[in-house]
Amino acid sequence: MDYAQTVEYLFNKLPMYSRIGAAAYRKDLTNTWQLTDAIGNPERKFKSIHIAGTNGKGSTSHMLAAVFQEAGYKTGLYTSPHLKDFRERIRINGEMIREEFVVDFVKRIRGVSEQMDPSFFEITVVMAFDYFVQQKVDIAIIEVGLGGRLDSTNIITPELSVITNIGFDHMNMLGNTLAAIAFEKAGIIKKGIPVVIGETHPETSPIFSQRAHEEEAPIRFADQQRYVTDWKYQRHSLVAEVATSPLADDVTFYTLDLAGIYQAKNLVTVLEAIHVMTGKGWKLDQKTVLRALARVKKLTGLHGRWELVHEHPDVVLDVAHNEDGIRQVLRQVELSDHEELHVVLGLVKDKDIDGVLSLLPRNAHYYFTRARIPRALPEAELAAQANAIGLQGRSYPTVTEALAEAKAHARPRDLVVVCGSVFVVAEA
Structure with missing residues (x-):
């Protein structure tokens, strides 16, 4: 081979x-x-x-x-x-x-x-x-x-x-x-x-x-x-x-x-x-x-830890994927100088989905997606669970599409955060 x-x-x-x-x-x-x-x-x-x-x-x-x-x-x-x-x-x-x-x-x-x-x-x-x-x-x-x-x-x-x-x-x-x-x-x-x-x-x-x-x-x-x-x-x-x-x-x-x-x-x-x-x-x-x-x-060669990869708008990648990790990311978001927040989010099935979603701010724009692995929670299911508790956004079948939509809708002083799974960040 x-x-x-x-x-x-x-x-x-x-x-x-x-x-x-x-x-x-x-x-x-x-x-x-x-x-x-x-x-x-x-x-x-x-x-x-x-x-x-x-x-x-x-x-x-x-x-x-x-x-x-x-x-x-x-x-x-x-x-x-x-x-x-x-x-x-x-x-x-x-x-x-x-x-x-x-x-x-x-x-x-x-x-x-x-x-x-x-x-x-x-x-x-x-x-x-x-x-x-x-x-x-x-x-x-x-x-x-x-x-x-x-x-x-x-x-x-x-x-x-x-x-x-x-x-x-x-x-x-x-x-x-x-x-x-x-x-x-x-x-x-x-x-x-x-x-x-x-x-x-x-x-x-x-x-x-x-x-x-x-x-x-x-x-x-x-x-x-x-x-x-x-x-x-x-x-x-x-x-x-x-x-x-x-x-x-x-x-x-x-x-x-x-x-x-x-x-x-x-x-x-x-x-x-x-x-x-x-x-x-x-x-x-x-x-x-x-x-x-x-x-x-x-x-x-470390990547994916509050990593700024694009400016105007700022796009940040972070591999946070559990409740403690998401809390730390949200604390960082609060300290960041930005106007509106856009979140590209994908999770895997065996995480505490409700626990993670309950932490997320209601006033952000969400782009629900999935990584290309069998463990990934289907984007439509993730969107449905999130919408049910007041997180507004649409689902996208690939990380590429979700990130492109987030960047297209974000204004120059907005912040786009990609998180929820190492595998989502990898594809981003």
């Missing part, structure tokens, strides 16, 4: 969560262990940071990768899902995995994999680990796919575990309470390995503390160590003022090329992770951190 045929094989022959949802989720690590055993256990041969969380884990992963890369370390980065190109999932120093490696890996592992029926995600994780070993990375930043305890990435023993936050998402697989979801995320906490928790919460913090105690893992809550005392949103950047206590006079200004104000929370988590890793001997000085955070997108 050539590269195009290989990727088609991965997408179509293997169960893929983005296409079919929960049916692709493997609730144990058996396949992953068997696959890595077959190729020499690459998971044991590179250093890593493991990152879980409901929201923010992708941005946090990219920020940390940027810092290590800027510090001169050969840095692997594994994230999911991709927006346009499968190879976005696996990068080294911002460069996507080589096509020839993808072809060779699938060829090598196909005989073993077809005996056990692994998922797309399981194959992809093992491919990433094998690539990082072959390329001799100094460290790899590994983003959890879903949950943590049973996620395929959870076969690594990292230098540091990070859990950004806990919110309601994937409840059909992770549980219907914050405590149940936190239990699954806490599954990445390993024996003796330090863990950074991004946000303190009365329902989830005891679960993390208990798990850390059981595993004798040093635990630090990032928001108890640092505080964003002020911030300034600019069109293409966010300037955050960070102190080590609410009364501290000694503050540091960080300029992020990730302009979403929700990145202030992720910044605090990243800074605490850097503090822990510096204590373990990694050379990550302050000047390097400042340079890296100012150009994360350029260094690592």
Whole structure:
């Protein structure tokens, strides 16, 4: 098979969560262990940071990768899902995995994999680990796919575990309470390995503390160590003022090329992770951190986080797809200088549709659509549910048509936001 045929094989022959949802989720690590055993256990041969969380884990992963890369370390980065190109999932120093490696890996592992029926995600994780070993990375930043305890990435023993936050998402697989979801995320906490928790919460913090105690893992809550005392949103950047206590006079200004104000929370988590890793001997000085955070997108290729892609009218893409994410986007909308708001919205069937729709403003113009995946909620159904609670708009069969209509109806000082699904943003 050539590269195009290989990727088609991965997408179509293997169960893929983005296409079919929960049916692709493997609730144990058996396949992953068997696959890595077959190729020499690459998971044991590179250093890593493991990152879980409901929201923010992708941005946090990219920020940390940027810092290590800027510090001169050969840095692997594994994230999911991709927006346009499968190879976005696996990068080294911002460069996507080589096509020839993808072809060779699938060829090598196909005989073993077809005996056990692994998922797309399981194959992809093992491919990433094998690539990082072959390329001799100094460290790899590994983003959890879903949950943590049973996620395929959870076969690594990292230098540091990070859990950004806990919110309601994937409840059909992770549980219907914050405590149940936190239990699954806490599954990445390993024996003796330090863990950074991004946000303190009365329902989830005891679960993390208990798990850390059981595993004798040093635990630090990032928001108890640092505080964003002020911030300034600019069109293409966010300037955050960070102190080590609410009364501290000694503050540091960080300029992020990730302009979403929700990145202030992720910044605090990243800074605490850097503090822990510096204590373990990694050379990550302050000047390097400042340079890296100012150009994360350029260094690592991150897209879709309050990303301004068009002006007059402003068109912003954001991968927010659950209630917490949508709340953060709406907070950003309120702070944006615009006249009328236009929202291009597409959701997938297994989200809390009513919960997301109930948050959206009634005075916006809506363009309901769907991504080209089986999990997508049909645009007519989405429009009907939204219209029933007072959100006015029409449905469009493709993201391209919906976005074109929004841009055609928006005036130069209006704002168009595309959100609701990673896959909608990918097509936009």
